[in-house]
Amino acid sequence: MVDWNKIFDNFGIKKVSKTDKTKSAYLPNEKQRLAIEAAGILPANERPAPSFEVTVLFDATTSTVSSSYYYSERSPSAERNPEPRMGHGIISSWLAQGDKVLIGNIGSQLFAAKLNFSLPPSSIVVSEEIIKCANREVIFDRAKTATGKPAKRFIERAEFIRSPFIVAAVLIRSDGKCEMPGCARQLFSRDDDSPYLEVHHVVPLSEDGDDTFINAAALCPHCHREVHYGKNRYLLRDRLRVHIETLEA
Numbered sequence: 001m002v003d004w005n006k007i008f009d010n011f012g013i014k015k016v017s018k019t020d021k022t023k024s025a026y027l028p029n030e031k032q033r034l035a036i037e038a039a040g041i042l043p044a045n046e047r048p049a050p051s052f053e054v055t056v057l058f059d060a061t062t063s064t065v066s067s068s069y070y071y072s073e074r075s076p077s078a079e080r081n082p083e084p085r086m087g088h089g090i091i092s093s094w095l096a097q098g099d100k101v102l103i104g105n106i107g108s109q110l111f112a113a114k115l116n117f118s119l120p121p122s123s124i125v126v127s128e129e130i131i132k133c134a135n136r137e138v139i140f141d142r143a144k145t146a147t148g149k150p151a152k153r154f155i156e157r158a159e160f161i162r163s164p165f166i167v168a169a170v171l172i173r174s175d176g177k178c179e180m181p182g183c184a185r186q187l188f189s190r191d192d193d194s195p196y197l198e199v200h201h202v203v204p205l206s207e208d209g210d211d212t213f214i215n216a217a218a219l220c221p222h223c224h225r226e227v228h229y230g231k232n233r234y235l236l237r238d239r240l241r242v243h244i245e246t247l248e249a
C-alpha cells in the first residue's frame with residue numbers, strides 16, 4: 001500500500017462527478033483544497049481566472065496539465081460561501097467522469113494523479129517516480145529540511161552462500177588487477193596492502209548463474225558497478241565472459 005502521507009505535504013482523493021464534467025468545473029474536496037492552497041494558489045475572483053500548471057503523475061500521455069482555481073458564481077439565494085472550483089484543461093480534457101483523482105502538494109508544486117490504474121505497490125517506488133517529476137527547488141528544499149535518523153525497515157531476503165575458495169582463487173588469478181579487458185584503473189589498498197578488488201559473477205547468481213571459478217571475475221569497483229548498472233552492461237558482461245573463458249581454456 002502506498003502511504004501518500006509520506007510523499008505529499010497535503011493530499012486529497014475525489015472521484016470526478018457528472019456535474020464536475022458537464023460544467024467543466026471540478027469541485028475539489030476539503031483536503032484537495034488544502035493541498036492547492038498550501039501550494040500558494042488561492043481562489044481567484046477575477047474572470048478569466050489565472051492559469052497554472054499541475055504536474056501529472058503516472059500518465060504516459062502527459063506530464064503537465066493546465067488548471068485554474070476560482071470562486072464559483074454565488075447564486076443570490078445562497079447563504080454559504082461559494083466553493084472554489086478547478087477549471088481549464090484538467091477538467092475539460094484530462095479528467096473523465098468517474099476518474100478517481102489525487103491532488104497533492106509538495107511545497108509549492110501541485111501534483112495530480114488518476115488512481116484508476118494499479119500503481120506500483122510500494123511507497124518507495126512511487127516516491128521515486130514522483131521525485132523524477134519534482135522541481136529542483138522542491139527536491140533541494142526537502143533534502144535540506146530533512147532531519148534526524150532515517151526510519152528503519154526490516155527486509156527479509158535470501159542470500160547465496162558463496163564459496164570462499166572461489167573468491168580466494170579468483171583473487172589469486174587476477175594477480176591484483178581488474179579482470180575486465182582493457183581496464184587499467186589504479187586500485188586503492190586494503191589495510192593489509194592488498195589491492196581492493198571485488199569478486200563478481202559473470203552470469204549473476206540471481207539469473208541462475210553458477211558459483212564456479214569460470215563464472216567469477218575480480219573487478220575494480222568502477223567496472224563492477226558498470227557491469228551491473230551501466231548502459232553497456234550486456235556488452236561488458238560478454239567481453240568479460242569471453243576473457244575469463246580464454247584464461248581458463
Ligand SMILES: [Zn+2]
Pocket residue numbers: 199200201224228
Ligand atoms: Zn557483481
Ligand SMILES: [Zn+2]
Pocket residue numbers: 178179180183184185219220221222223224
Ligand atoms: Zn576495472
